[in-house]
Amino acid sequence: MNFSKFTQMVRLLWQDTCLEIFSDHPEHIKIKKEKTIVKNMDRIFKATLKISNEKGFQAMSMRNLSREAGLSMGALYAYFSSKEDLLEMLQRMGRTITEQVLGECLATDEDPVEKLGKAIRTHLYLSEVLQPWFYFAYMEAKNLSEKGKERAVASELLTEKIFADIILEGQEKGLFVHQDSRLLAAVIKAMVQDWYVKRWKYAKRNVSVDHYARFLVEFVAAYCLAREPARRSELRGAGDELYR
Amino acid sequence: MNFSKFTQMVRLLWQDTCLEIFSDHPEHIKIKKEKTIVKNMDRIFKATLKISNEKGFQAMSMRNLSREAGLSMGALYAYFSSKEDLLEMLQRMGRTITEQVLGECLATDEDPVEKLGKAIRTHLYLSEVLQPWFYFAYMEAKNLSEKGKERAVASELLTEKIFADIILEGQEKGLFVHQDSRLLAAVIKAMVQDWYVKRWKYAKRNVSVDHYARFLVEFVAAYCLAREPARRSELRGAGDELYR
DNA sequence: GTCTATACACAGATAGAC
DNA sequence: GTCTATCTGTGTATAGAC
Numbered sequence: 001m002n003f004s005k006f007t008q009m010v011r012l013l014w015q016d017t018c019l020e021i022f023s024d025h026p027e028h029i030k031i032k033k034e035k036t037i038v039k040n041m042d043r044i045f046k047a048t049l050k051i052s053n054e055k056g057f058q059a060m061s062m063r064n065l066s067r068e069a070g071l072s073m074g075a076l077y078a079y080f081s082s083k084e085d086l087l088e089m090l091q092r093m094g095r096t097i098t099e100q101v102l103g104e105c106l107a108t109d110e111d112p113v114e115k116l117g118k119a120i121r122t123h124l125y126l127s128e129v130l131q132p133w134f135y136f137a138y139m140e141a142k143n144l145s146e147k148g149k150e151r152a153v154a155s156e157l158l159t160e161k162i163f164a165d166i167i168l169e170g171q172e173k174g175l176f177v178h179q180d181s182r183l184l185a186a187v188i189k190a191m192v193q194d195w196y197v198k199r200w201k202y203a204k205r206n207v208s209v210d211h212y213a214r215f216l217v218e219f220v221a222a223y224c225l226a227r228e229p230a231r232r233s234e235l236r237g238a239g240d241e242l243y244r
Numbered sequence: 245m246n247f248s249k250f251t252q253m254v255r256l257l258w259q260d261t262c263l264e265i266f267s268d269h270p271e272h273i274k275i276k277k278e279k280t281i282v283k284n285m286d287r288i289f290k291a292t293l294k295i296s297n298e299k300g301f302q303a304m305s306m307r308n309l310s311r312e313a314g315l316s317m318g319a320l321y322a323y324f325s326s327k328e329d330l331l332e333m334l335q336r337m338g339r340t341i342t343e344q345v346l347g348e349c350l351a352t353d354e355d356p357v358e359k360l361g362k363a364i365r366t367h368l369y370l371s372e373v374l375q376p377w378f379y380f381a382y383m384e385a386k387n388l389s390e391k392g393k394e395r396a397v398a399s400e401l402l403t404e405k406i407f408a409d410i411i412l413e414g415q416e417k418g419l420f421v422h423q424d425s426r427l428l429a430a431v432i433k434a435m436v437q438d439w440y441v442k443r444w445k446y447a448k449r450n451v452s453v454d455h456y457a458r459f460l461v462e463f464v465a466a467y468c469l470a471r472e473p474a475r476r477s478e479l480r481g482a483g484d485e486l487y488r
Numbered sequence: 489g490t491c492t493a494t495a496c497a498c499a500g501a502t503a504g505a506c
Numbered sequence: 507g508t509c510t511a512t513c514t515g516t517g518t519a520t521a522g523a524c
Contacts, residue, residue: 031489040489056387058302062518075490077519139383143300156445183451183459187435190442194434201400207427215427223466275507284507306500318502319508327500 003125003209010129013097018042020096021089022079030078037079043069044079045090049132057087057140087140088148094133095155101126106162112170116224117217119162120188124216127196128209134196160189167224176224184223191216247369247453254373257341262286264340265333266323274322281323287313288323289334293376301331301384331384332392338377339399345370350406356414360468361461363406364432368460371440372453378440400433407432411468420468428467435460 018041019034031037047068051060066073080086105122127134141152164185170176195212202212262285263278275281291312295304310317324330349366371378385396408429414420439456
């Protein structure tokens with residue numbers, strides 16, 4: 001599967017999930033036609049992402065949203081019952097898709113070395129296709145309800161665990177040098193997140209998602225696969241004091 | 245200088261800067277006593293950081309702030325002229341301190357290997373002492389005015405450049421393997437940022453700032469100093485396609 | 489299904505007493 | 507220097523026409 005096929009797959013999933021999430025809200029059975037639902041939910045979500053990613057979800061007024069989505073305020077409230085409800089629906093959108101994609105893509109039993117590369121690439125590809133959503137989820141996490149926050153944290157830890165497990169497996173099979181797998185997984189996740197949080201920076205520098213993926217994989221591999229070279233221990237010794 | 249001395253130094257700088265920033269606002273010459281100014285500015289800043297980091301700056305009302313800071317709304321407006329003004333002052337606080345600390349700490353001409361380690365540690369130490377501010381600056385960047393955003397981006401690029409320059413120097417002196425220095429600098433910054441953005445995670449795992457610093461330095465060093473081992477090229481070849 | 493018009497709560501900001 | 511009381515705009519949400 002190349003990047004363009006991957007993109008298509010995710011876009012279809014997005015539409016299905018629009019419908020699925022709307023259908024789970026029994027209070028809004030006013031709208032009947034599936035086509036209308038998908039069309040408007042999509043508009044609303046896209047507009048929300050656009051405005052929120054510019055100035056934040058709290059700063060987005062319903063009047064803003066109404067204009068950007070091309071629907072009146074009255075119409076908007078046929079699709080969700082409150083601004084908070086909209087936020088939760090949108091969060092759920094991305095989570096549902098993410099879980100589905102990662103579940104499908106990583107359920108193979110390859111060699112840990114390849115698996116780690118594939119996990120990094122899959123995460124990056126997904127966050128590339130759904131960049132606005134990933135950015136949104138990252139920046140608006142603290143505006144969520146208590147339950148929403150819990151789910152966001154759980155999701156963070158879950159994807160981190162995917163990396164950690166692969167690293168552990170590599171260590172057990174004697175392929176990777178023995179290191180703190182959880183800490184390594186944490187910084188891998190941090191670097192993946194940087195891809196969608198600082199998208200503007202990489203875009204300006206013409207760094208493609210494949211380029212970034214290749215770099216990350218090599219960077220991580222150097223640490224996992226390398227034997228300890230001469231000056232490493234010297235550097236490590238300098239870790240406890242700021243000045244020597 | 246160890247971490248506790250470093251902390252003391254930054255705390256003093258913080259108080260000086262409170263006064264300095266207040267004095268630059270000529271409209272507020274009502275308050276005369278320096279002690280009062282520092283005491284209240286400090287309260288206001290701390291309260292702003294506390295509330296904003298919980299639910300966002302936009303979501304913080306002046307009534308919230310008034311309660312948390314222990315000052316009436318009327319009193320608050322003796323220290324700044326608008327909510328936006330408060331935001332800009334607070335942004336400037338951290339920027340001023342950051343520039344001062346990084347300028348002092350990195351103006352040495354050591355060996356690039358040591359320098360890179362020191363740069364990473366200094367950044368981490370500073371973001372550890374001023375964690376609430378760094379988190380705030382990171383999360384609220386998009387609420388800033390146009391000028392404020394420009395300054396934030398400039399600051400991001402400046403600290404990134406500090407890393408990039410050291411890496412370049414190491415490459416030129418033949419100490420580091422030749423790689424994309426800018427991309428490496430970008431991900432180093434991403435990992436440093438993760439330290440203060442996901443503080444909750446590392447705190448729960450009992451990872452100290454020194455532990456994290458040591459890990460980062462080793463991780464980066466493995467990439468900069470290592471010769472290419474056997475399986476690296478294999479991994480890199482896998483970069484263009486998601487599935488092979 | 490979608491619109492316009494409106495209710496009513498709460499935001500930021502200030503005036504003037506103490 | 508700090509407080510209380512109040513002004514005025516804007517926010518979310520809804521009612522009812524079409």
